[in-house]
Amino acid sequence: xxxxxxxxxxxxxxxxxxxxxxxxxxxxxxxxxxxxxxxxxxxxxxxxxxxxxxxxxxxxxxxxxxxxxxxxxxxxxxxxxxxxxxxxxxxxxxxxxxxxxxxxxxxxxxxxxxxxxxxxxxxxxxxxxxxxxxxxxxxxxxxxxxx
Amino acid sequence: xxxxxxxxxxxxxxxxxxxxxxxxxxxxxxxxxxxxxxxxxxxxxxxxxxxxxxxxxxxxxxxxxxxxxxxxxxxxxxxxxxxxxxxxxxxxxxxxxxxxxxxxxxxxxxxxxxxxxxxxxxxxxxxxxxxxxxxxxxxxxxxxx
Numbered sequence: 001x002x003x004x005x006x007x008x009x010x011x012x013x014x015x016x017x018x019x020x021x022x023x024x025x026x027x028x029x030x031x032x033x034x035x036x037x038x039x040x041x042x043x044x045x046x047x048x049x050x051x052x053x054x055x056x057x058x059x060x061x062x063x064x065x066x067x068x069x070x071x072x073x074x075x076x077x078x079x080x081x082x083x084x085x086x087x088x089x090x091x092x093x094x095x096x097x098x099x100x101x102x103x104x105x106x107x108x109x110x111x112x113x114x115x116x117x118x119x120x121x122x123x124x125x126x127x128x129x130x131x132x133x134x135x136x137x138x139x140x141x142x143x144x145x146x147x
Numbered sequence: 148x149x150x151x152x153x154x155x156x157x158x159x160x161x162x163x164x165x166x167x168x169x170x171x172x173x174x175x176x177x178x179x180x181x182x183x184x185x186x187x188x189x190x191x192x193x194x195x196x197x198x199x200x201x202x203x204x205x206x207x208x209x210x211x212x213x214x215x216x217x218x219x220x221x222x223x224x225x226x227x228x229x230x231x232x233x234x235x236x237x238x239x240x241x242x243x244x245x246x247x248x249x250x251x252x253x254x255x256x257x258x259x260x261x262x263x264x265x266x267x268x269x270x271x272x273x274x275x276x277x278x279x280x281x282x283x284x285x286x287x288x289x290x291x292x
Contacts (some may be wrong), residue, residue, distance in 0.1 A: 065247045068277065071263030117262075124260030127283070131258045134290040138252065 006061050012056035021046050039049055052085050083109055172291065175238065189231075190216050190223025193199060197223055201239060206269050207232050207249040208210045219272050241280055244268070245279040 025046075029036060059078040066074070083106050089094045096105050155161070163181055167174050186201035205217045209229045216223045227235065232249055236242075243248040256269045258278065266278040277288065 002176060065245055065277070068261055068265075068267070071261075073263065075263055120264060121260055121262070124264070124266065127287075128258045128260050128266060130292055131286065131290060134292060135252070135255055135257065138290065 002131065003061075010054050010057050014050050015059060017053055018047060018050035021050060024146075045095075047090075048089060049086060052089060053082065056082050056085065079110075079113055082113070153217045179238050186235070186239060188216060188225055188227075189234075190225055192221065199223060201236070202251075202253065204241075205251055205254040205272065206244070206276060207241075207275065208276075209247045212215055217274070218227075240289075242282070242285050244282050244286070245277055248276060250276065250278070252286070258286075 017110075022043075025038075029038075056078055059081060060074050062070075062074075086109055087096065087102050090105055091102060096102045110115050163267050165174060165177065176236055182201075188199050188204065190197045190199045199218065199244060200215060205219065207225065207229065208217065214225050214227060214229055214232065216225050225232070229247070229249060229257050232241075233243055236249060240252045241249050242252065250268060254272075255271050256271050259269065261267045261277075266283055268276050268278050270276065276291050
């Protein structure tokens, strides 16, 4: 992937994250507190969180081919950076005001991160299974057996 | 499908002609197999030049500006660049698997997802190589998925 493609993907990710948070918040507000209005500051905070989340994707970008171990290290750095940045931003914005609240937020971020990774891995596993089935039939075909 | 064979004199160039109603996936597959069977790459090893049949190559890899062809137990240096090999391997069973590798589908034993979000191919000789996420659709397309 070229750098320009990666930047395009980062912008797309930022917009998707921002849009999803806004959609979910709108529905939650509709259900639990329909009279409460969105203030401008809240929208800027959500925008900031979304941008930072998308920008950390640069940790996973490499112009050259990287080994599996290197990618795993990058993934760990990505997760830690995301945790630190989001908890720090929440702290600056006075969204979390105590250590326990910060730890709870960190735990929530970790759970979401793990769920996203697991869902992605599960999808890849299904895709790999389809590929393996086709590879098997290809090998059977090339060995002279019927497809 | 009717198969005809015609013996020609040594002066004439040998050729395979496929006469079909429509150039479909099956025809492309036959052409790919024929190309892979007949395509020969020159590989260099210990100052000797070897003729390597395309079907014996597991994968090509570019390392520090040099390109190598990996067979079951041997590694040969090839003089072509990776993009030249990509053109050469067009319509054969090879595909670009990452920025630095071209992989022979017929030598892939299985494919597994990795924790890092990429795919790993296990080859018939037990070697493992990475398939970048962006090239997985190319592999799926070649397999008709």
